[in-house]
Amino acid sequence: MAPINKKISYRPIITVIGFLLMIEAVFMLCGVPFSIYYGEEVWALAASAFVTFFTGFFCWVPRRRLNEEISRREGFLIVTLSWVAASVFGMLPYLFSLDYVSITDAFFESISGFTTTGSSIFTDVESLPKGILFWRAMTQWMGGMGIIMLTLAILPMLGIAGFQLFAAEFTGPSKNKLHPKIKATAKRLWLVYLFFTFAGILLLSMGDMNFFQAVCHSLSTISTGGFSTQNTNVADFSAYSQYVISIFMIIGGINFTIIYFLVKRMFRKILEYHEFWVYIGVIIAATVIITGGLLYHFHSAAEESFRQAFFYAVSIVSTTGFVTTNYMDWPVYLITVLFFLMFVGGMAGSTSGGMKIVRQSLLVKNSYLELKRLIHPNAVVPLTFSKKIIENDTLYKVMAFFVLYIIVAFVFVVVISFMGLDFESSVGAAIATIGNIGPGIGTFGPAGDFSALPNFGKWMLTLLMLLGRLELFTVLALFTPKFWKS
Numbered sequence: 244m245a246p247i248n249k250k251i252s253y254r255p256i257i258t259v260i261g262f263l264l265m266i267e268a269v270f271m272l273c274g275v276p277f278s279i280y281y282g283e284e285v286w287a288l289a290a291s292a293f294v295t296f297f298t299g300f301f302c303w304v305p306r307r308r309l310n311e312e313i314s315r316r317e318g319f320l321i322v323t324l325s326w327v328a329a330s331v332f333g334m335l336p337y338l339f340s341l342d343y344v345s346i347t348d349a350f351f352e353s354i355s356g357f358t359t360t361g362s363s364i365f366t367d368v369e370s371l372p373k374g375i376l377f378w379r380a381m382t383q384w385m386g387g388m389g390i391i392m393l394t395l396a397i398l399p400m401l402g403i404a405g406f407q408l409f410a411a412e413f414t415g416p417s418k419n420k421l422h423p424k425i426k427a428t429a430k431r432l433w434l435v436y437l438f439f440t441f442a443g444i445l446l447l448s449m450g451d452m453n454f455f456q457a458v459c460h461s462l463s464t465i466s467t468g469g470f471s472t473q474n475t476n477v478a479d480f481s482a483y484s485q486y487v488i489s490i491f492m493i494i495g496g497i498n499f500t501i502i503y504f505l506v507k508r509m510f511r512k513i514l515e516y517h518e519f520w521v522y523i524g525v526i527i528a529a530t531v532i533i534t535g536g537l538l539y540h541f542h543s544a545a546e547e548s549f550r551q552a553f554f555y556a557v558s559i560v561s562t563t564g565f566v567t568t569n570y571m572d573w574p575v576y577l578i579t580v581l582f583f584l585m586f587v588g589g590m591a592g593s594t595s596g597g598m599k600i601v602r603q604s605l606l607v608k609n610s611y612l613e614l615k616r617l618i619h620p621n622a623v624v625p626l627t628f629s630k631k632i633i634e635n636d637t638l639y640k641v642m643a644f645f646v647l648y649i650i651v652a653f654v655f656v657v658v659i660s661f662m663g664l665d666f667e668s669s670v671g672a673a674i675a676t677i678g679n680i681g682p683g684i685g686t687f688g689p690a691g692d693f694s695a696l697p698n699f700g701k702w703m704l705t706l707l708m709l710l711g712r713l714e715l716f717t718v719l720a721l722f723t724p725k726f727w728k729s
Contacts, residue, residue, distance in 0.1 A: 259321050260328050261302025268296035278374035287340035288374050295332040319717050330354035336378050347698045354705045356382030358712035361469025361564040361681030364694045369474050379470045380462040387466025387594035388436045432499050439465050443491045450484040467495040467595045469564030469681040476566045489557045496561030496589030517629040518601045529556035536577045559584040562596040564681025566689035585674050596679025602641045652677050662700050676704045677711040
């Protein structure tokens with residue numbers, strides 16, 4: 244392992260980002276067939292791909308035969324700058340094809356896609372060209388599994404070791420590897436990701452979605468992104484389509500290691516993951532509570548109440564952010580339930596955002612053990628999770644993350660409120676973006692968008708999206724003086 248205190252080398256950083264941009268350019272061109280099919284101009288996507296590819300090419304070519312290991316600090320820089328670079332070049336299709344979109348709005352939409360947040364500045368998405376709608380969904384699909392994970396599968400050909408990127412990208416309490424080599428792990432995870440993407444397209448095409456809608460919604464669902472091709476999101480699609488989306492949102496919020504074990508029929512290993520059962524338990528509990536509230540308050544049909552409750556429990560917990568109705572019209576106690584779910588998040592190692600179930604579970608379990616230690620002060624009561632003893636160092640990191648998460652969210656609530664927004668909307672905007680959820684509460688609920696927010700507020704929220712996607716420490720470490728000292 245490269246020493247952590249060595250001088251930062253910018254050569255591998257430029258090389259990896261350059262390679263990433265070339266990959267991004269290829270994905271941009273994937274929207275061209277849809278533009279041709281629907282009789283639209285293709286120059287915006289083609290020009291964006293051209294600029295992105297050759298920028299990446301000129302960054303990559305001079306350094307493509309590097310043979311060095313990436314330090315932890317360089318890994319943090321690569322991960323953070325990769326998301327920024329991808330978002331900067333990802334906004335080009337919006338700028339080239341839409342005259343009314345500013346740089347601020349284009350960057351907001353782009354980083355919202357790559358961070359799988361799903362917050363949007365577009366009030367009428369159905370008026371957008373099909374190629375642009377596809378690109379919106381593709382940004383979420385690329386960001387879902389992690390742009391770095393895609394690069395990791397190919398890094399050895401650059402002569403660069405990849406564990407520090409893996410560590411910086413997957414910043415949860417644990418990093419489960421399916422194979423001793425990072426390259427093999429990345430490839431296995433991407434194969435699982437591809438499998439469920441195509442499965443989603445197939446199943447959605449069997450319902451009332453056309454092929455284009457099925458492709459875009461599958462890309463946005465498995466990535467837990469939430470961008471839709473319709474102004475009403477998924478509200479006007481059939482119950483079948485909503486159930487399919489719900490199932491794939493659940494899959495998107497599951498640790499992909501578990502999904503790999505499921506595909507390989509290694510069921511005994513799945514039973515060991517306590518986080519998985521908590522994740523399913525939270526969804527079931529939220530569904531039951533919301534279903535009961537909807538039946539009591541609206542006296543609607545049992546199936547419809549259950550479907551809306553199940554859909555929103557999954558959509559919020561997985562941080563996908565798809566919507567079927569305006570939940571701001573629900574009773575306050577049901578909105579409160581959804582608000583608390585926004586703090587939960589999916590599983591570590593999934594495409595979802597939020598605090599993650601494992602952190603919540605460790606905090607709750609440790610609080611319970613503290614009560615036992617108070618009653619029995621001489622007893623040795625270790626903290627265990629999934630039959631493993633959790634070291635104090637890990638627990639301290641979880642506690643630090645929780646405190647920092649709340650502090651950062653509170654600071655941004657205050658900043659946003661200075662722009663004349665009410666408290667409810669300020670809280671909704673901050674929680675929706677730091678948790679990478681998409682819709683929040685108040686003005687930024689499921690019936691609203693972020694178009695009316697002042698430019699300064701939009702830039703603040705783009706930073707919050709990045710902080711949430713990379714789980715705070717990876718980004719905030721760059722702002723400490725000690726990080727830059729050799």
